[in-house]
Structure formats: C-alpha cells, structure tokens
Amino acid sequence: MITASRSDIGRIRQINEDRHWAGTLENGATLAIVADGMGGHQAGDVASQIAVNTFRDRMEKSAAKAGLTVEEGKMLIRQAIVGANDVVYDMASRNEQYYNMGTTIVAALLLDERAIIGHIGDSRVYQIAENGIVQLTEDHTLVNELVKSGQVSAEEAAHHPRRNVITRAVGTDAQVTVDILTTDLAAGDVLLLCSDGLTNMVSDEQLLRTVQEDGPKLSDKAEHLIQLALHAGGDDNITVVLIQADNNVTTEGVTTDDRT
Template sequence: MKIRYAGKTDVGMKRAHNEDNILLVPEERLYLVADGMGGHASGEVASEMAVQTLSDFFEETSKDQEITWPYKMEKGREYEANRLNAGIKLSNLRIFESATQNPAQRGMGTTIVALLIVDDTAYFGHVGDSRIYRLREGKLTQVTEDHSLLNDYIKMKDLTEEEIENFPHKNVIVRALGMKETVQVDVNSEKPQPGDTYMLCSDGLNGMITDDVIRQIMVDNYDDLEQCCTELIDAANANGGTDNITVAVVQIA
C-alpha cells in the first residue's frame, strides 16, 4: 500500500505562540497531531511530549517486539490497536509525571489524534477534541468523536443548530492527556479504500471553518497534499484564526 502525506502547523492570527505539535513518522506509517494547553508554553511542552513519546514507543517496539510494554494488552483487541492504546497511555503518564514534578508545568495537558496504517488497516487513536476526517469518493466523514462538553450535550439532548452555534463552553474538553495518572483512549479501525484521504487536525481548523469548506478544499487539492494543508490553514486564518492550526493529510495512493 503506497501512502502520500503532508503536514503543516500555524500559530494563527491571535496567539503569541504555537502550542500545537505535529509529527509524521513515515517509516512507522504513524501520523500525529496534538493540541497543548496550560499556558506559559507548557501546553507546547505537553503536546511535544505526547507526539515524541508515542513515536519513540513505536520505534522501540518495532525494533524489539519482545520488549516489555508499560501496559498489558487488552483481550479481544488486535496487536496494533493495543500498541496504539499503550503508547498513548504512556504519553499521558509521562506528561502527568512531568507536570507533577515541575510547578511551572502544573495543569498542562494536550489532546492527541494518531493515525496508524498497517497492512490493509487504518487505526485511529485519540484523546480530546482534535479530529480525524476521511474523504472517500467526495464525501467527508469525521471518524473520531470529540471528547468535549459540547459533544456530551449533543448526545444527551437534541440540540438545534442554533443551540450548538451559541453553546457557551465550546472549548471545554472532558478528556485530555496529562490531567490524571491514567486516561481512557479511544481506538478504532477500518479498512481504507484506494484513494481515501485522511485529515488530522487541531480544533483551530474545524473551529474556524465548516466541514463543507474542509471537504471542498480537500476535493480541490486532492492531487496536491501540500497545497491542501496550506489552503485549509489559510481558510481558518481568513475566518478569524483565533487558535493555533495544525493539519496532516494522509492519502492511500
């Protein structure tokens, strides 16, 4: 399976520094986006720690499959899904321990979305409200579920479009790396089709532009992934750019 990919991050129009991190690890077919929080640059520390810890864990377990994992494999779950779950949990623990030991980092945390492609399967691991979308035959689908207060309300109550638009706590997330010693990780998988394009992003993108706009930009730039990332970020900035914006696009060629 041949894979094409591109990624880009931008500070946006309002923030002084970028707390997002992106890491593309083609040799592991692992693609990561994290959106840090915590202020005083500690959000940036958390997001970098998340993507680097997960990447390191995959490199170590690729070199030595007999290496002892920090977490037990869950029964009934595929090897690669377990691997993704364990790596993200390890990232959470490292961030939590660092924040506990360093007063300047207290309260720091981060979201993470991870796309792993092994053989004929795409695995999605995530915590928080950063997203993964899939473009298939012109149709855009969100394949992750936001761990946010807004999404919890949407599931509990039948909110109208106007109520969703005016929801006062859109940026409140109910799950993140680094908040507690342990974390629940969502891991799902699917069989990608030739031509599928996956897009990972921080909420600085989807919070600024609609899914329809995202879809159109991805369709228009289907053959130029670098340009796709640039145009997505430009569109978010043109619409206000109130947050850092990070995009990774991965295509099954």
C-alpha cells in the first residue's frame, strides 16, 4: 500500500482541530485515521488528538498480530473506537474547560485486498476505482436523516443551513455506536479518508478527477485536493489521507504536513 496525507488549517479557522495518522502495523497491515474535533473553545483539537492517540495505541497493540482475520479486524476497530470514546468522554466529564468536546472518527484497516472501515460522525471514506467514485460511509448528520426520511432532497441537503449538525460523535456520550463496513480493493484502487472541510468545498467529480490523474505522485494528489478546498473558500480545517492498493502489500511514501 502507498499512503499520503495532508492537513491544512484553512482560511477561516484560528485552530486546526483535525488530526490524522497513517502507517503500517508490525504485521504489514496499513492503518489510517482522520478525526475532526468539535467544540471550538471547548477543545475540539484536544478531543481529536486524544481520539487519534487512543485509537492508534490500541490498534498497534491488538491488531498487529500475524494472520489477523477480517472478522477480528472489525471487532478490534470497533473496540478501539469505543475505547477512544471512553477516554474523550471521561476527560470532558472531569474537566470543565473540556465540557461537551467531541470529535468525528473515520478509520481504515487494510488487510491484503480487504479494507475494514469504522466511523462515527461526518468524516468520510471514498473508494476511487477505474469505474468511478463511491462514498462508502454514511454521514451521521441531521440533514442526512432528513434526506433519508424524504423531507429534503440531496441537492437541498448540500446547501442546508444545518448541514454540519452531527447526530453521533466520539466523546459526547458515555455510549456510542460504531458503524463498521468492509470493501474489496483491486490493484490501483484508492481509499480517500477526509474531514468535511474537503467534501463541503470539493465535489465528488473533482475528487475523482484529481485522484485518477496520471503522472502526479499520491502525495501531490493529496496536496492538490487541499488546494482545491482552499481555492473554493477554505471555510474549515481540511484533512486528506489517500491509500492506494498495489500489487505489493507494503507501505511507502507516508507523508504528513500539518499546517497549524
């Protein structure tokens, strides 16, 4: 696997509340996570950092064994995200300055040709293949609930004044439900993990065109996506992680660029 990641504060925000990580476990599996903190003065950046650190630590300890199965991977991702929720919620409960802080989480564990994805909130995973782009995750947002109930159309949802109100987050409640899904990967397929600072600014068509462009390295494509979001206004923090499946199950070219 080849991975590349970028994060940018954007043009409006004073703090980058996004956090991310991508790397390789001891068993050769690729692991990536994006967390978009919320709370502003209520320490969204603290929530997202705690969530990433907790998730990564638990997965590095539990998911690095040889011969890890998909079912085991699904269980471990769920447990790691629930564990992150426990730590963030406990911190928020015990410290007044962190009251009601929270974060989204989207994470991917790649085992050979299978990807296991866990998520809470409105950070997304897309799969980009030769035949197009598919959003794998479902946003946990008020507007998405309105779309599913037929109260608003998908077109109306894109510009709805409450489109950023999320219905599920890490750290805001003692108990949390984690969505888990799997997908098959062919050589050349790309997984895109991102915060809504990208998807609120850049269309699916632009995502597809940028990732499928011949020539640029994966890290250059990640940077191009950041620049597209900035050019469109950069209203929020923007974080991108790209993971490309190749014939050799190795990880190279891991890059980070946190501009805060």
